[in-house]
Amino acid sequence: MMPAHQPLPSGIALEALLVELRRLSWGAADILLAYGRGEQPPYGFARALSVEEGGEGPVSAADLAVNRWLLDGLAGAFPAAAWTVLSEETAKEQLTPGEPLAAEWLWILDPLDGTKDFLQGTGEYAVHLALVHRGEPVLGVVLLPEMEELWLGVMATLSGGAGEAWCENRAGDRQPVRFSGRRALGELVLVASRNHRDQRLEQLLAALVLGDTRAIGSVGGKVATILRGETDLYISLSGKSAPKDWDMAAPEAVLRAAGGAFSHADGRPLAYNSGDVRQAGCLVASHGLSHLELCQKVAVAMASIDPGFRL
Known part of the structure; x- marks a missing residue:
């Protein structure tokens, strides 16, 4: 409905x-x-x-x-x-x-x-x-x-x-908006942070075996590369700190309005004004064409990389 x-x-x-x-x-x-x-x-x-x-x-x-x-x-x-x-x-x-x-x-x-x-x-x-x-x-x-x-x-x-x-x-x-037509995980191009990366993210990217990776600064800039068709997905994996509501809300709105997807890796939607401004866990933003498959693979990989980590 x-x-x-x-x-x-x-x-x-x-x-x-x-x-x-x-x-x-x-x-x-x-x-x-x-x-x-x-x-x-x-x-x-x-x-x-x-x-x-x-x-x-x-x-x-x-x-x-x-x-x-x-x-x-x-x-x-x-x-x-x-x-x-x-x-x-x-x-x-x-x-x-x-x-x-x-x-x-x-x-x-x-x-x-x-x-x-x-x-x-x-x-x-x-x-x-x-x-x-x-x-x-x-x-x-x-x-x-x-x-x-x-x-x-x-x-x-x-x-x-x-x-x-x-x-x-x-x-x-x-x-x-010009999403790419790439669907197979081995073809997808990921956009990642230049300044916020840890070993778990590197392990996750290795497990996913994606096509390529680009590094871009702001979250809004990352999502814009998906909207232009230059990349296909973005993964936020919280470490010692987590992005906040103001990092994610606007990029999510634009991406989802365009027909893309933005969720936790277990499929849960992001929630704003919840009493906790941290957007913690493993968040996946994509052009939507392979989002369900991508989230499933991320969840399986994280269960091995960091058992007990709440997606």
């Missing part, structure tokens, strides 16, 4: 919301590009001082500026909206461990996903915005400033029709 159509909160029209999200996204891109290049950022934000000068570093300055831009933008455009906004930058003040926020509708924001890549100048960082309804992401925005790509995904439960995802440039020109 298809899920019931769930409109947006009272007074919010989808097209008007998308217009505002485009404005906020490209504004965030301008802010991050300026900080990354050591230039004066727009919209009145202060230029970052270098660490050597005893000032605020470019990453924290960029984080805080984009966070303020997004929070103020949503509040200004939709002052009466019946939703709550949770950002990585405000989570410590907003959250109580073990207690979900009392919000039917929740924005989950990451103003800068991929801080190491931002610092290293790889360009592989992203901005994430996701609208979550009762624990499930229904709208996602993944912005890749350096690539001038804005990925948008609207789930069927929100649109009332089929789920849809696409990529836009600054001019508003749209490009469709």
Whole structure:
């Protein structure tokens, strides 16, 4: 049975919301590009001082500026909206461990996903915005400033029709999602983290015997490679730390709206605003063509690699 159509909160029209999200996204891109290049950022934000000068570093300055831009933008455009906004930058003040926020509708924001890549100048960082309804992401925005790509995904439960995802440039020109046609596990191309890998992940990849592997920074950037057809799957295997709600919500919404899949390796869906922002376990994102088979093989391999590990 298809899920019931769930409109947006009272007074919010989808097209008007998308217009505002485009404005906020490209504004965030301008802010991050300026900080990354050591230039004066727009919209009145202060230029970052270098660490050597005893000032605020470019990453924290960029984080805080984009966070303020997004929070103020949503509040200004939709002052009466019946939703709550949770950002990585405000989570410590907003959250109580073990207690979900009392919000039917929740924005989950990451103003800068991929801080190491931002610092290293790889360009592989992203901005994430996701609208979550009762624990499930229904709208996602993944912005890749350096690539001038804005990925948008609207789930069927929100649109009332089929789920849809696409990529836009600054001019508003749209490009469709182009999943690869690769199905056999031996042909699939995996996109993995450059900075978050451990021995268990290396063992898992060896057990799966996939076709190839690429390394990309942010989660949003990884999922974008799947949406372009360059890769086919992404696996997150928690080690000492785990990704958080703001790492996964927007990329999941865009990928699933496009017809892809994103789940735990045992098939469980990801849950947001659960009282624990950690997205722990073994998470698998893919173009969907071999998702069930892939998850089954991952589960079998992990039972040998790390017995007792909760997928």
